[in-house]
Amino acid sequence: MTIKTNKKIIDSLEVLKERAGELEKELENKIIISVCSGTGCKALSSENLFSALQKEIEKRSSSDTKKIILKKTGCHGYCERGPIIVIQPQRICYLRVIEKDIPEIVEKALNGGIATSLLYNDDKGNTVKNESEIPFYKYQQRIILSNNSKIDPESIEDYIRVGGYQALAKALKDMTSDEVLKEVKNSNLRGRGGGGFPAGIKWETTKNTPSDQKYVVVNADEGDPGAYMDRAILEGNPHSVLEGLIIGAYAIGASQGYIYVRQEYPQAVKNIKTAIEQAGKYGLLGNNILGSGFNFDVKVHRGAGAFVSGESSALVAAIEGTIGEPRLKYIRTAVSGLWKKPTNLNNVETWANVPYIIKNGTDWFISIGTKKSPGTKIFSLVGKVKNTGLIEVPMGISIRDIIFKIGGGIKDGRKFKAVQTGGPSGGVIPYNLIDLPVDFDELDKAGSMMGSGGMIVMDESDCMINLAHYFLKFLADESCGKCVPCREGLRQMLYIFERIMDGKGKEEDLRLLGDLSIMMKEASMCALGATAPNIVLTTLKYFKEEYEAHIYYNMCPAKVCKSLVAYVIEEEKCTGCGSCAKVCPVNAIEGENKKPYKINTDICTKCGSCIEVCPSKYSAIVKKTGVAEKVMAEKKEVRDGMEVI
Amino acid sequence: MFTINGKKSTINFWKDKIKVSGFRFTKTREAILCTFIKNPGEYNVEELHSLICIKYPEIGIATVYRAIKLMERIGLISKSNIENIKSRYRLNNIGNPKTYRNFQDTKQDNFSVRKIHKTDSQNDYDLLSFSNMGSNYENFRDAERIKKLEKQMSIWLKDLNKLKREKEITLEDMIKDLTKIDEIIKNHGHNRNNLIQMLLDIQKECNWLSKHVLFYISDKLEIPLTNIYNIASFYKHFNLEPQGKYNILVCMGTACYVRGAMNLLQRIVNVLEVKPGDTTSDYRFTLDTVNCLGACALGPVMMVDDKYYTNPSTKKLKKIFSKFN
Numbered sequence: 011m012t013i014k015t016n017k018k019i020i021d022s023l024e025v026l027k028e029r030a031g032e033l034e035k036e037l038e039n040k041i042i043i044s045v046c047s048g049t050g051c052k053a054l055s056s057e058n059l060f061s062a063l064q065k066e067i068e069k070r071s072s073s074d075t076k077k078i079i080l081k082k083t084g085c086h087g088y089c090e091r092g093p094i095i096v097i098q099p100q101r102i103c104y105l106r107v108i109e110k111d112i113p114e115i116v117e118k119a120l121n122g123g124i125a126t127s128l129l130y131n132d133d134k135g136n137t138v139k140n141e142s143e144i145p146f147y148k149y150q151q152r153i154i155l156s157n158n159s160k161i162d163p164e165s166i167e168d169y170i171r172v173g174g175y176q177a178l179a180k181a182l183k184d185m186t187s188d189e190v191l192k193e194v195k196n197s198n199l200r201g202r203g204g205g206g207f208p209a210g211i212k213w214e215t216t217k218n219t220p221s222d223q224k225y226v227v228v229n230a231d232e233g234d235p236g237a238y239m240d241r242a243i244l245e246g247n248p249h250s251v252l253e254g255l256i257i258g259a260y261a262i263g264a265s266q267g268y269i270y271v272r273q274e275y276p277q278a279v280k281n282i283k284t285a286i287e288q289a290g291k292y293g294l295l296g297n298n299i300l301g302s303g304f305n306f307d308v309k310v311h312r313g314a315g316a317f318v319s320g321e322s323s324a325l326v327a328a329i330e331g332t333i334g335e336p337r338l339k340y341i342r343t344a345v346s347g348l349w350k351k352p353t354n355l356n357n358v359e360t361w362a363n364v365p366y367i368i369k370n371g372t373d374w375f376i377s378i379g380t381k382k383s384p385g386t387k388i389f390s391l392v393g394k395v396k397n398t399g400l401i402e403v404p405m406g407i408s409i410r411d412i413i414f415k416i417g418g419g420i421k422d423g424r425k426f427k428a429v430q431t432g433g434p435s436g437g438v439i440p441y442n443l444i445d446l447p448v449d450f451d452e453l454d455k456a457g458s459m460m461g462s463g464g465m466i467v468m469d470e471s472d473c474m475i476n477l478a479h480y481f482l483k484f485l486a487d488e489s490c491g492k493c494v495p496c497r498e499g500l501r502q503m504l505y506i507f508e509r510i511m512d513g514k515g516k517e518e519d520l521r522l523l524g525d526l527s528i529m530m531k532e533a534s535m536c537a538l539g540a541t542a543p544n545i546v547l548t549t550l551k552y553f554k555e556e557y558e559a560h561i562y563y564n565m566c567p568a569k570v571c572k573s574l575v576a577y578v579i580e581e582e583k584c585t586g587c588g589s590c591a592k593v594c595p596v597n598a599i600e601g602e603n604k605k606p607y608k609i610n611t612d613i614c615t616k617c618g619s620c621i622e623v624c625p626s627k628y629s630a631i632v633k634k635t636g637v638a639e640k641v642m643a644e645k646k647e648v649r650d651g652m653e654v655i
Numbered sequence: 656m657f658t659i660n661g662k663k664s665t666i667n668f669w670k671d672k673i674k675v676s677g678f679r680f681t682k683t684r685e686a687i688l689c690t691f692i693k694n695p696g697e698y699n700v701e702e703l704h705s706l707i708c709i710k711y712p713e714i715g716i717a718t719v720y721r722a723i724k725l726m727e728r729i730g731l732i733s734k735s736n737i738e739n740i741k742s743r744y745r746l747n748n749i750g751n752p753k754t755y756r757n758f759q760d761t762k763q764d765n766f767s768v769r770k771i772h773k774t775d776s777q778n779d780y781d782l783l784s785f786s787n788m789g790s791n792y793e794n795f796r797d798a799e800r801i802k803k804l805e806k807q808m809s810i811w812l813k814d815l816n817k818l819k820r821e822k823e824i825t826l827e828d829m830i831k832d833l834t835k836i837d838e839i840i841k842n843h844g845h846n847r848n849n850l851i852q853m854l855l856d857i858q859k860e861c862n863w864l865s866k867h868v869l870f871y872i873s874d875k876l877e878i879p880l881t882n883i884y885n886i887a888s889f890y891k892h893f894n895l896e897p898q899g900k901y902n903i904l905v906c907m908g909t910a911c912y913v914r915g916a917m918n919l920l921q922r923i924v925n926v927l928e929v930k931p932g933d934t935t936s937d938y939r940f941t942l943d944t945v946n947c948l949g950a951c952a953l954g955p956v957m958m959v960d961d962k963y964y965t966n967p968s969t970k971k972l973k974k975i976f977s978k979f980n
Binding site: 049050053054089090092233234236274312315316317328330331332333334390392393394430433464466468472477480593596615616618619622623 | 850855892909910914922951
């Protein structure tokens with residue numbers, strides 16, 4: 011069913027190009043104000059900014075009102091400095107906008123000026139006007155995320171304007187399904203979900219398995235904590251994923267597709283459902299797509315909060331309506347998957363790459379990135395860096411460039427300690443390996459992995475034991491429990507870590523951790539158990555001195571592990587103002603006015619409220635680490651030859 | 656074979672009806688139908704049996720009883736509902752084939768809301784018996800299921816009221832939940848494979864999955880209750896206990912973790928005096944942890960009912976929580 015747009019049915023590439031040209035012309039001589047409405051900026055109330063802008067624009071004269079077009083866009087990526095507003099066509103980027111800046115923005119937009127107070131400002135006082143010159147954006151190569159700041163995700167016309175669905179028209183009309191498959195195979199596009207398996211080979215296996223019905227599935231169950239790349243794509247540009255999916259289905263010969271979105275992304279579910287509806291109306295989905303005779307339909311399936319069901323065989327089980335537990339892989343899902351039919355499952359980002367490969371060709375794709383890992387990858391750079399957010403970089407860029415050039419270096423003037431890559435399946439990389447290129451294979455050699463793209467930067471105030479315990483707890487919680495190595499191995503590792511963090515670690519614990527890791531790597535049924543020991547092995551390899559400090563000296567060098575740390579008020583600095591005693595939720599601080607206060611270490615829950623409240627000119631509350639049970643709060647003492655630091 | 660002069664065509668009519676429903680036309684069933692045709696009127700089971708025994712003495716009363724139940728299920732015989740008297744059965748007036756209710760159709764009947772009235776003697780709610788509902792329940796099996804369900808529900812009502820200490824819920828509330836579920840099941844096309852999607856919708860409506868809800872789904876979709884509990888307990892999103900009015904979510908993603916999410920959680924625990932996963936005793940707040948809300952620049956993040964708060968101190972927490980009533 012096609013809707014006539016401008017009295018012409020969309021049934022070929024030329025019509026799409028013409029329509030794109032018409033839409034582009036409509037925007038000539040207009041000022042476009044795009045407000046970032048990704049979840050990160052929404053949390054900083056960008057919706058209020060949008061409605062304030064609407065009201066402000068209505069106040070102006072009618073000729074002015076017609077000049078301005080207001081748009082809500084997806085995530086721009088620079089989440090540290092949100093909410094973001096971009097004025098086009100000059101691409102002026104305003105950061106950290108608040109509601110009282112709105113009148114100035116509208117005023118300057120109309121008379122061609124710039125609100126300089128809202129521009130990017132680096133520490134030396136230089137301001138940057140254009141979005142592409144801001145250091146955060148300058149060193150990236152934004153291809154997939156490039157359209158996020160230009161289009162409204164709920165409008166298919168916007169997507170057509172920037173050249174959308176032209177790759178689909180080219181594939182359906184000018185190429186056979188074998189040619190499309192060959193193109194993707196030659197481009198060596200590797201799965202962006204973490205596994206890195208060549209997508210073209212997976213497609214080929216699915217295609218060559220004889221069956222009456224085949225399926226294609228989009229894996230949008232982004233379970234890694236701290237990773238939100240797929241969400242930015244689905245919320246900001248859902249049509250690109252849809253286009254890639256239809257092209258893939260055409261190449262493979264599938265007639266039904268599923269999109270598995272996790273339940274924690276309600277905005278993504280809404281946007282993709284809207285996109286499917288609109289694509290159907292324009293004849294780009296459903297029966298007889300673009301008049302080529304190819305039929306394809308898509309259904310959205312919501313997840314219900316299980317990390318392990320992001321694994322491909324578990325996801326297939328979840329769509330079938332049962333619990334999402336993985337199974338042994340002696341038969342691949344490409345051969346027998348959903349309802350025992352050949353199923354091709356790929357990550358959101360992989361599908362989003364496909365239209366670009368078809369449109370621009372294999373040679374263009376291979377020219378970006380490295381030989382074995384072509385193309386770009388989206389990372390979520392978070393943690394203790396100055397510029398957190400989503401970045402898209404070509405493969406092969408070094409970690410140092412990512413953290414120091416794009417990320418802007420470590421916050422608060424501290425020193426870099428380690429970066430954790432790959433989510434719960436990955437490991438840590440210390441400073442001496444910071445020049446490693448980031449791609450699928452190099453990080454594997456160091457013991458970590460690139461994974462789905464989470465990158466967490468840590469400084470000297472982060473304890474490696476605590477971090478490993480955090481990931482192990484997460485995985486032990488999310489393990490399905492089917493196989494013994496994962497279920498029992500994770501549990502025992504967790505007990506060992508809790509003992510170490512309590513100050514009761516023993517020497518043989520280190521050897522035991524090593525044995526457990528080898529066992530889990532070899533014998534687990536799925537990748538959750540097999541990659542769980544990565545964090546333990548890498549922290550043991552690169553930060554052994556921390557383990558030794560915890561076990562032999564009962565010290566936590568980063569002063570994080572609660573049983574090994576005491577919060578102490580230094581007598582010389584405390585003036586007795588009493589602000590800490592007021593906020594202590596368990597009333598552990600006592601003292602008289604104008605005299606130094608004292609913390610009762612037995613009751614103290616180490617929540618940190620007192621340290622935040624103590625005025626910075628005094629900074630009287632410090633954390634001390636030393637012997638577990640008795641950290642002397644009153645005097646500096648040398649105990650058993652070890653000085654309490 | 657039983658033959659009645661001139662009425663062979665009628666018997667074939669009933670024979671087709673039974674066969675269409677997928678059952679065999681046995682001797683007992685034929686005998687009962689012929690008796691009804693020959694002697695129109697209402698009979699209870701014993702009278703019917705004595706009439707049949709004239710021609711077929713070997714047919715026992717239990718066989719007759721079973722056959723009557725089956726034919727009532729199909730819709731050929733209906734029961735007249737008079738209280739405290741043995742049920743009487745009569746043949747349904749099916750002249751027009753279109754009014755015939757297929758056995759398959761009856762599965763999709765809606766559960767109608769029943770009236771509950773207070774008895775004068777005590778101040779508690781009493782169930783109306785079935786018979787006063789009139790002929791809404793032509794389908795005996797449905798009626799049996801509903802009776803079983805109501806009996807169970809009155810047992811669970813006591814447990815539920817113990818669980819929801821503050822608010823006393825009534826059987827009426829439970830039945831209202833069930834009518835909502837009927838709609839959701841219809842929206843998903845009565846398909847077993849969409850169980851997870853149905854449970855997600857139900858959780859959105861009722862805020863938690865209670866026993867009576869799960870039992871009803873298992874009954875309607877004919878899935879064993881253990882399978883439903885399997886799914887409901889595997890996925891973290893489903894709550895099997897009543898939730899507070901407002902949901903407090905603390906982000907435990909790695910980015911927020913390294914920025915001190917554990918300390919924030921400790922502060923909240925200190926203020927509210929509940930552990931993560933539990934509800935406060937006045938059922939105002941439920942505390943829970945999530946793995947990444949996607950607002951990493953705000954870390955550590957706390958979300959209360961769609962509003963984000965970045966690293967609130969203890970004083971601010973008390974202020975925030977007092978705003979939510």
